[in-house]
Amino acid sequence: MSRPHIHLLIAVVPVILYVLLRYRALPSLALVYVAFFGSQFPDLVDKPLATELLLIPNGRMFTHSLMIAVPVSIGVILFVRRRGYLREGAAFVFAYLSHIVADFHRQLLQQNPTVHPNMLWPLSEVREHHIPFWAGPGDMYVHLWTAFSIVVLLLTAYLIKTELDAHATVS
Secondary structure, three states: OOOHHHHHHHHHHHHHHHHHHHHOOOOOHHHHHHHHHHHHHHHHHHHHHHHHOOOOOOOOOOOOOHHHHHHHHHHHHHHHHHHOOHHHHHHHHHHHHHHHHHHOHHHHOOOOOOOOHHHHOOOOOOOOOOOOOOOOOOOHHHHHHHHHHHHHHHHHHHHHHHHHHHHHHHO
16 A cells, blocks of 8 residues: 555656756756646545545545556647647656556566456456545545545646646747
8 A cells, every 4th residue: 555655756756867867957846746746646536536425436446447547648648749748748647657556566566466456447346345544434534635635636727727828828
């Protein structure tokens, strides 16, 4: 089980090292934010859907599935490539996919690697109804995580819209 700060480190440290080695400069705050957002994205979506809204059986299912992650990643790359933000898109995709690998690393890195059923949902049946250690039904942490998720998702949507508006006026 990975925690938010572990996902952040797994995603952001390689992005920072890549930029330092490739460009001999620190990455922009925008690039670091994109990597942060990508590293948290699956939990920002899935945890509220599972623990607050009870729409999915557990918090590692919908955006944690490769059946969702791969099309989202391809869509992000196609979208940002046309707008000249390929580096940011690549950072998001790397961070997003690193989150999934970190969550399922035990199955993926064992002697005989297996793919967890959640990684192939909805093609595979989810066998577990998992509630995170921090989330009891109606627990304050569930509400706090949902509020945090909403704030981060809305902030990101606002930043993307602002950037797209600025990009549109320049074009």
